[in-house]
Every structure is written in structure tokens, then in C-alpha cells.
Amino acid sequence: xxxxxxxxxxxxxxxxxxxxxxxxxxxxxxxxxxxxxxxxxxxxxxxxxxxxxxxxxxxxxxxxxxxxxxxxxxxxxxxxxxxxxxxxxxxxxxxxxxxxxxxxxxxxxxxxxxxxxxxxxxxxxxxxxxxxxxxxxxxxxxxxxxxxxxxxxxxxxxxxxxxxxxxxxxxxxxxxxxxxxxxxxxxxxxxxxxxxxxxxxxxxxxxxxxxxxxxxxxxxxxxxxxxxxxxxxxxxxxxxxxxxxxxxxxxxxxxxxxxxxxxxxxxxxxxxxxxxxxxxxxxxxxxxxxxxxxxxxxxxxxxxxxxxxxxxxxxxxxxxxxxxxxxxxxxxxxxxxxxxxxxxxxxxxxxxxxxxxxxxxxxxxxxxxxxxxxxxxxxxxxxxxxxxxxxxxxxxxxxxxxxxxxxxxxxxx
Amino acid sequence: xxxxxxxxxxxxxxxxxxxxxxxxxxxxxxxxxxxxxxxxxxxxxxxxxxxxxxxxxxxxxxxxxxxxxxxxxxxxxxxxxxxxxxxxxxxxxxxxxxxxxxxxxxxxxxxxxxxxxxxxxxxxxxxxxxxxxxxxxxxxxxxxxxxxxxxxxxxxxxxxxxxxxxxxxxxxxxxxxxxxxxxxxxxxxxxxxxxxxxxxxxxxxxxxxxxxxxxxxxxxx
Numbered sequence: 001x002x003x004x005x006x007x008x009x010x011x012x013x014x015x016x017x018x019x020x021x022x023x024x025x026x027x028x029x030x031x032x033x034x035x036x037x038x039x040x041x042x043x044x045x046x047x048x049x050x051x052x053x054x055x056x057x058x059x060x061x062x063x064x065x066x067x068x069x070x071x072x073x074x075x076x077x078x079x080x081x082x083x084x085x086x087x088x089x090x091x092x093x094x095x096x097x098x099x100x101x102x103x104x105x106x107x108x109x110x111x112x113x114x115x116x117x118x119x120x121x122x123x124x125x126x127x128x129x130x131x132x133x134x135x136x137x138x139x140x141x142x143x144x145x146x147x148x149x150x151x152x153x154x155x156x157x158x159x160x161x162x163x164x165x166x167x168x169x170x171x172x173x174x175x176x177x178x179x180x181x182x183x184x185x186x187x188x189x190x191x192x193x194x195x196x197x198x199x200x201x202x203x204x205x206x207x208x209x210x211x212x213x214x215x216x217x218x219x220x221x222x223x224x225x226x227x228x229x230x231x232x233x234x235x236x237x238x239x240x241x242x243x244x245x246x247x248x249x250x251x252x253x254x255x256x257x258x259x260x261x262x263x264x265x266x267x268x269x270x271x272x273x274x275x276x277x278x279x280x281x282x283x284x285x286x287x288x289x290x291x292x293x294x295x296x297x298x299x300x301x302x303x304x305x306x307x308x309x310x311x312x313x314x315x316x317x318x319x320x321x322x323x324x325x326x327x328x329x330x331x332x333x334x335x336x337x338x339x340x341x342x343x344x345x346x347x348x349x350x351x352x353x354x355x356x357x358x359x360x361x362x363x364x365x366x367x368x369x370x371x372x373x374x375x376x377x378x379x380x381x382x383x384x385x386x387x388x389x390x391x392x393x394x395x396x397x398x399x400x401x402x403x404x405x406x407x408x409x410x411x412x413x
Numbered sequence: 414x415x416x417x418x419x420x421x422x423x424x425x426x427x428x429x430x431x432x433x434x435x436x437x438x439x440x441x442x443x444x445x446x447x448x449x450x451x452x453x454x455x456x457x458x459x460x461x462x463x464x465x466x467x468x469x470x471x472x473x474x475x476x477x478x479x480x481x482x483x484x485x486x487x488x489x490x491x492x493x494x495x496x497x498x499x500x501x502x503x504x505x506x507x508x509x510x511x512x513x514x515x516x517x518x519x520x521x522x523x524x525x526x527x528x529x530x531x532x533x534x535x536x537x538x539x540x541x542x543x544x545x546x547x548x549x550x551x552x553x554x555x556x557x558x559x560x561x562x563x564x565x566x567x568x569x570x571x572x573x574x575x576x577x578x579x580x581x582x583x584x585x586x587x588x589x590x591x592x593x594x595x596x597x598x599x600x601x602x603x604x605x606x607x608x609x610x611x612x613x614x615x616x617x618x619x620x621x622x623x624x625x626x627x628x629x630x631x632x633x634x
Contacts, residue, residue: 015428015568019548150535175539178435185435187541346471377471385469397432397546406544408456413427413549 023396024058037126067106083156107133191391197294210299224304229270244358257287324378347378423553429574456542487532564626569618
């Protein structure tokens with residue numbers, strides 16, 4: 001059942017919801033299309049699942065389209081993803097040609113929707129070349145990049161930039177992620193939906209039941225990392241962290257839980273590596289969850305004493321935001337968006353090594369009062385900065401600014 | 414638009430939010446910082462001095478603006494950080510004057526230093542500017558004493574708009590509260606002077622709100 005925007009007034013504040021209505025008044029009837037590559041799995045789909053219905057509720061004619069592609073296409077775009085995050089991945093001309101052909105084919109299918117849209121949001125590299133198929137477009141096209149492109153593999157970025165540069169504006173989550181482009185670059189961090197199944201309140205009974213299902217002992221300390229099985233999330237580093245921490249906390253348990261996204265072909269390989277590394281230790285629970293296991297993820301985060309996000313490279317890190325919303329301090333990798341969420345001694349700790357992470361885990365488990373205090377602060381921090389209402393406000397602001405050519409001030413009164 | 418001077422016009426309370434835009438300009442060392450300061454959009458000067466008030470943060474900042482914080486944490490130049498921190502934007506007539514003052518402080522330090530340190534790649538300074546969105550709260554204040562009741566409940570966005578942003582809008586670069594109260598002639602001269610004496614630069618918006626609320630409460634008690 002879809003949740004109305006008004007339901008967020010109790011969480012974010014009535015003034016926040018009023019602001020959204022004020023912004024939307026100027027956008028009533030605007031035709032807005034979001035395009036990405038999957039409806040299931042990954043943070044982008046999660047955000048759009050809410051953002052699009054909200055826009056509709058506010059009187060905007062919003063819709064969400066996905067492009068289709070074969071295995072080769074998604075292997076290429078996964079290579080793009082890795083290359084944009086710094087992997088030196090060569091992508092040959094045949095693959096690039098196929099990538100562009102798939103996009104051209106999708107452009108034909110989506111033409112009726114995209115040609116006359118007032119605003120088109122293209123998410124990440126998968127559909128980026130779509131813009132090339134609409135030279136006579138009249139609307140504004142925005143490229144939304146959710147990836148950390150601070151240190152890309154240059155030949156790949158040079159190629160992708162030929163498409164990104166054609167847009168009217170782009171959005172990156174942080175300034176450090178952005179690359180220079182010949183148009184305004186908006187900085188809009190992503191967000192969580194506090195009323196989504198993954199984040200909504202849960203009964204103790206339900207949490208217990210899920211822990212029991214996975215043989216997790218709630219009477220013993222528990223650390224959890226919830227992420228796609230992806231090398232950039234460093235799941236093997238998490239296992240090492242756990243083993244180091246367990247020397248001081250023998251009762252410690254670890255859960256590594258995640259799913260795979262439809263557009264991520266490497267996931268299965270990484271999962272196998274993790275299972276191999278964890279083999280023989282009954283206190284490590286490696287859980288491959290389906291894409292819609294929201295209640296399970298919610299329960300695991302709530303059952304945890306500490307949540308880890310020991311990423312080597314990270315876009316924003318919404319799993320961090322989720323954990324903080326549930327009053328959990330986070331021990332996170334010193335990278336990407338984790339840095340603007342995890343503040344040492346306030347909402348958790350940043351760690352650059354398994355040793356550093358293990359040290360912080362040990363500290364927090366020993367100082368339970370500090371652990372609780374940091375958890376409470378973490379939740380307040382998310383409420384004030386990383387809820388979907390803020391995210392929506394910034395999207396609406398960008399839309400207004402682009403449609404009306406505003407430079408500095410947007411007066412709604 | 415500034416709050417109206419006319420006595421019989423109520424004070425319309427607004428709220429605001431900022432949205433950040435990367436300028437594409439970045440600095441790795443003092444020379445980069447100076448060179449970019451010469452040309453960067455004035456909105457970036459504003460953002461890096463005032464925008465921090467509305468951004469996610471916890472404590473009182475160790476340094477009072479983004480330039481000082483970056484110089485301290487990424488270039489490890491505590492001397493320059495302290496000097497930059499002491500620049501009070503409320504004393505500058507406009508953003509261009511403020512820009513020149515920052516450049517002067519940076520250049521003086523460059524003259525003192527034989528070696529230019531560079532920040533690590535991931536610790537570079539990104540110049541950001543902002544757009545401001547102004548919302549209507551539909552709240553009107555008819556009489557100055559009504560602020561005693563209303564002020565404690567104002568959002569930090571409202572405080573930012575009426576106390577900080579107002580300096581860019583009002584002819585005398587003063588807060589909207591002062592501007593509106595002046596419309597009553599000399600009646601609230603004492604209150605105006607007390608508001609004027611508040612130093613906004615070294616406070617969080619929450620503290621500023623509390624101080625204004627206390628001021629009005631005391632005046633109208």
C-alpha cells in the first residue's frame with residue numbers, strides 16, 4: 001500500500017511537507033520521466049519507488065521507465081561502474097558499440113514518453129547515451145550519477161563524458177564525487193524512506209523470529225554488514241575485522257547479508273568467495289537474500305549492536321543511513337558518503353583497516369552507554385538530513401530552477 | 414524582499430533551504446586557493462562562510478568557515494587557519510570586499526611560506542555555491558511582542574533567512590528583525606540595539622534562535 005506524503009509530517013515535520021506542496025505548486029502538470037536500468041535491487045530503485053509516487057501525489061505527471069538489455073550489456077555497464085570507481089578496466093570497441101546499440105533500441109521504445117517530457121532524469125551510466133537519440137528534445141535532461149567518480153579510470157570516463165556532457169544539468173551525491181561538466185552540477189545526497197518496510201518500526205517478536213530463523217543468538221553481541229556482495233564493500237575485510245574483534249569478544253557473531261541486483265553480474269562470484277572465507281565458523285552467518293527481503297534486513301539491523309559498512313569505495317552508503325535511523329552506531333570505511341554520515345564519536349567511527357574497525361567494535365561493546373548515546377544521535381542526524389522528504393525537496397528545487405532559468409533565489413511566497 | 418518598514422504591515426515569517434551546486438573549481442594548495450578565490454562565483458564565498466550553518470554538523474565548528482577548516486585539516490597550516498577564522502563576514506560591506514580580505518590573508522601567508530603544501534587528492538577543496546529557496550510559512554507577526562511567543566518555535570531555516578540572509582537584502586545589511594522594528598520609529602531603539610549586538614558568526618542557528626528568543630522575552634517581560 002502506498003503511503004501518502006502527509007504520513008511523513010509526523011516524522012519530518014509538518015513544515016517540511018508544506019514546503020513540498022509550495023514547491024510543487026509551481027510544477028503542477030509538469031511531465032517528468034525517470035529512467036534507470038532496474039526496478040529491483042540497489043538504492044536507485046528503492047528511491048524511485050517512492051520518489052515517483054510522491055511527485056504524482058504533488059500533481060506532477062511523473063513516471064518511471066527502465067531500459068532493457070542482455071547479459072553482455074549489463075556486463076559492460078558493470079565494467080563502467082567499476083571503472084568509474086577506479087578499476088582499470090579496458091572495454092573494447094565491440095562492447096561499446098553494443099552498449100550504444102542497446103540504448104538506441106531502448107530510445108525507440110521510450111520515444112513517445114521521452115520526446116515530450118519537460119524533465120528527464122537519467123540515472124547512472126546504463127541509460128546515459130539515450131540523450132543522443134533525442135537531438136530535437138525540448139525538455140531539460142538531467143544526468144543523475146549515484147557513483148563515486150572522484151578517481152575514475154580516465155579512458156572510460158572520457159568515453160562516458162561524451163554523453164554526460166550533453167545533459168542540461170547533472171546531480172552527484174557529493175562534491176568529491178563530481179567531475180567537471182559543462183553545465184550546473186547539483187549536489188544532492190540520497191535518502192531513506194522511514195516508512196518503508198526496511199526502515200519502519202518492528203516488534204521485538206518479529207525481530208526475534210527472524211533471528212531464530214537464521215540461528216542468531218540475541219543474547220550474544222552481534223555485528224552486521226548489509227550490502228550487495230561486491231568487492232568494493234570488502235566483505236572479506238569484514239570477516240577479518242570480526243576475527244580480530246572476536247579475540248577480545250569471544251561471544252561475537254557476524255552477519256553478512258545481502259542480495260544481488262539484476263544489473264550486477266559479479267555478485268555470485270563474490271558471494272562464493274565470502275562463503276569460502278566463512279566456512280567452518282558457525283558464528284558467521286552469510287545470508288544471500290532476495291531483493292525484497294526488506295523485513296529481514298530491517299530485523300537484522302535492529303538486532304545488531306553495531307552495524308558495519310566497511311566499504312573500500314562507496315557511493316553514498318544508504319545502508320549506513322538505514323542503520324543510523326535504527327539507532328545503531330556505524331563503523332564504516334573512510335570513503336565516499338560514509339564520511340558525511342559517520343562522524344567519529346558522534347554517530348560511529350570511520351576505520352581504514354580491519355584492525356581499526358575491530359578496535360572500534362571492541363570500544364563500543366565495552367562502552368554500552370556510549371553505544372546507546374551514539375545510536376540516538378545517529379537517528380536524529382538522519383531525521384534532520386537524510387530522509388526522503390529532504391531529497392524530494394531538492395529534486396523539486398532543481399526542477400524549478402531548470403524550468404524557470406533561476407540563478408540564485410527561488411521565492412515561493 | 415526585506416520586511417516592510419511600515420508600522421502597520423505585519424512581519425511575514427519565511428523559511429528557507431539551500432541547494433548546493435558544484436562550481437567545478439577546486440584547490441589542492443594555497444596557490445590554487447588564491448587563484449580560484451580571484452574568479453569564483455560570489456555565491457561560493459557566501460556558501461563557504463554562511464552555508465555551513467544550514468549543513469549537517471554536530472558541534473560548534475572548530476573553525477568558523479570552510480576555508481579555515483580546510484587549511485587546518487588538509488594543509489595542516491594552523492596559523493593560516495586561525496587568521497582565516499577570524500575574518501568576520503558581518504564586517505564586510507559586500508561579498509566582493511569579503512573575497513578581497515580572504516585573498517589578502519592567503520597571500521600574506523604565501524609570502525611567509527617557502528614551501529607550498531598540497532592536500533591529498535581526496536582532501537582537495539571544492540568550491541561550491543548555492544541556490545536559496547524561500548518558503549512562506551503563512552505566519553504573520555502583527556506586533557513586536559508577539560515574537561516573544563513565536564521565536565522559540567521558528568525553524569533554523571527561518572532564523573537563517575531573517576537574520577543571516579537578510580544582510581544581503583536589506584539596504585543597511587541588517588537583520589529583518591531590526592529592519593522591521595525600525596519602522597516603529599524610536600519605540601524599540603533599545604531592542605534594536607540589543608539585536609544588533611548579537612554576533613551571529615560564532616553561533617549555531619539554534620543558539621542564535623535561543624538568544625533572540627531570550628532577548629525578546631526579556632524585553633517584553
